Amino acid sequence: MLNTFKDIVRKSSIHVCLVNCGGCNGCDIEIVALLSPRYDLEQYGIYVHNNPREADVILITGAVTEQWIKKIKRIYSKAPEPKVVACVGNCPLSGDVFNQEGGNVHAPVSDFICVDAEISGCPPRPSEILEAILTVAPGAIASRGREANGKNKKNQVTGGK
Amino acid sequence: MILPIGPIHPGLKEPLRLKLQTQGEKVLKAEIDYGYVHRGIERIMEGKTWQKCIYLAERVCGICSYEHTQTFAETIEKISNVRAPSRAQFLRTITNELDRIQSHLLANSTYFKAMEHETLFMYLLSVREHIMDAIELLTGNRVNMGWNVVGGVRMDAKQVHLDAILEKLKDVEKDLDRYVQIFEQGHLVGLRSKDVGVMTRDEALKGRAVGPIGRASGLKHDLREQHHTYRENFEFKPIWRKEGDNFARTMNRFDEIPQSIDLVRQAINNLPDGDIRTKVEIGSGYVEWRNEAPRGEVVYMAETNGNLIKHISIRTPSIMNIDSCAKYMLKDVATVADAVATYATADPCIACAERVAIIDVDKGETSKDIFDLK
Ligand code: SF4
Numbered sequence: 001m002l003n004t005f006k007d008i009v010r011k012s013s014i015h016v017c018l019v020n021c022g023g024c025n026g027c028d029i030e031i032v033a034l035l036s037p038r039y040d041l042e043q044y045g046i047y048v049h050n051n052p053r054e055a056d057v058i059l060i061t062g063a064v065t066e067q068w069i070k071k072i073k074r075i076y077s078k079a080p081e082p083k084v085v086a087c088v089g090n091c092p093l094s095g096d097v098f099n100q101e102g103g104n105v106h107a108p109v110s111d112f113i114c115v116d117a118e119i120s121g122c123p124p125r126p127s128e129i130l131e132a133i134l135t136v137a138p139g140a141i142a143s144r145g146r147e148a149n150g151k152n153k154k155n156q157v158t159g160g161k
Numbered sequence: 162m163i164l165p166i167g168p169i170h171p172g173l174k175e176p177l178r179l180k181l182q183t184q185g186e187k188v189l190k191a192e193i194d195y196g197y198v199h200r201g202i203e204r205i206m207e208g209k210t211w212q213k214c215i216y217l218a219e220r221v222c223g224i225c226s227y228e229h230t231q232t233f234a235e236t237i238e239k240i241s242n243v244r245a246p247s248r249a250q251f252l253r254t255i256t257n258e259l260d261r262i263q264s265h266l267l268a269n270s271t272y273f274k275a276m277e278h279e280t281l282f283m284y285l286l287s288v289r290e291h292i293m294d295a296i297e298l299l300t301g302n303r304v305n306m307g308w309n310v311v312g313g314v315r316m317d318a319k320q321v322h323l324d325a326i327l328e329k330l331k332d333v334e335k336d337l338d339r340y341v342q343i344f345e346q347g348h349l350v351g352l353r354s355k356d357v358g359v360m361t362r363d364e365a366l367k368g369r370a371v372g373p374i375g376r377a378s379g380l381k382h383d384l385r386e387q388h389h390t391y392r393e394n395f396e397f398k399p400i401w402r403k404e405g406d407n408f409a410r411t412m413n414r415f416d417e418i419p420q421s422i423d424l425v426r427q428a429i430n431n432l433p434d435g436d437i438r439t440k441v442e443i444g445s446g447y448v449e450w451r452n453e454a455p456r457g458e459v460v461y462m463a464e465t466n467g468n469l470i471k472h473i474s475i476r477t478p479s480i481m482n483i484d485s486c487a488k489y490m491l492k493d494v495a496t497v498a499d500a501v502a503t504y505a506t507a508d509p510c511i512a513c514a515e516r517v518a519i520i521d522v523d524k525g526e527t528s529k530d531i532f533d534l535k
Binding site for chain 2: 017018019020021022023024025026027028029030032033035036037038050051052062063065066067068071075096097098100101102103104105122123125
């Protein structure tokens, strides 16, 4: 009973933490543009406040740089359990243009943490980011709440490189 | 007490660590740790042709991505001794000024967010969307436009698009006047920003502040004055202020928006006919080229060897501005909340700033203070 109740509440209040682990900030400003009245993120009950300890959804932008290798795992483990990780942009998926000889990036991000949604584009349009959060977040958060400790092992920190 | 802020913090969009030395609520000193987004762009560019590098130049910074491609293209053009055709120069000016408007709006809205004035934050973001539409109409993309090439621009603009942009600018002007007044004459917002985070002219000189941050402290320096396109075709005068506080910095950016709108209008109304791209034989040599990005001066120093880029070094304005913010603006700010707001007025763009990271292999850690500045 309590769990059902929690699920309902969680579905309509999603807290987002934005982590830029080393890209150009193109994707970040598209996420900021989501806050604008045209897209109005908050009407869906999504709130961006950049605090990993309260986050339900972690949005990752940028191709993991040297400094972030350890920190990205730490931030992931700080977020409370029913959590969803969405990668925004090509950077966390493949390293984009930075993943060449001479570059100092360690993409993809899925080498370090478990990723639920991937949004490609450099940068993706705000509407695409919004769509991705809305598609993946409410369902995943609700169904994962109870399973996280037992069945659903997918959500745990993977070993890393 | 040392109060660390960041790298992930509600007030900051980008990763950076701000260490505030505080006594009670008062901030005595501030220190900044960089190095979270160093990607090694300059190193990747070495030994490649310009066609591969111009994408990388665009991704130095997402907010002022346009100016980086323009500066890169102009650097290579200068090495090869050609100039883009005048229609291309005008089109570049239009895009450049539109990009400047959206960047200034974003910077000011971030400041309002940092000082908890959500209304203005939302208003400015909604105005910014008009400009983003205009940019998308002209170039096809919102952020990384891929619009410049060495020798000109990639696509021609049609008259319908230019007319639509003029319409949008009218909308922007109408709304913006009111929002500027809210800020300029509102007692609360004014009190929160006047005489906070003051940087005098001397300090700005010492901290090498550039762009609107330097101009708000009385450094009358705008590289657009020296740029050949602006010098030959447009009427332009830099805007500057004397006070050097948060209010002046924000107002300086607000004042530059109508000026940019005016420049876009001048460019659209006098747009010459002709080619948009010339053929360029890439020469060899070394050139240093400066341009005024939304945040100040950006310098590209490039050495080419026939078709390939031998060495390139990029200096972006953010590094100087963040430095002078840490050294002079944040010194003696009354409260920690004001310190975050002051930091936001310096318009920090971390992705620009990360050119070098020195890694101590023995200890396995990134050096915090390269030149022993402490
Ligand atoms: S995906 Fe593209 S726009 Fe996004 S951070 Fe990476 S380089 Fe920038």
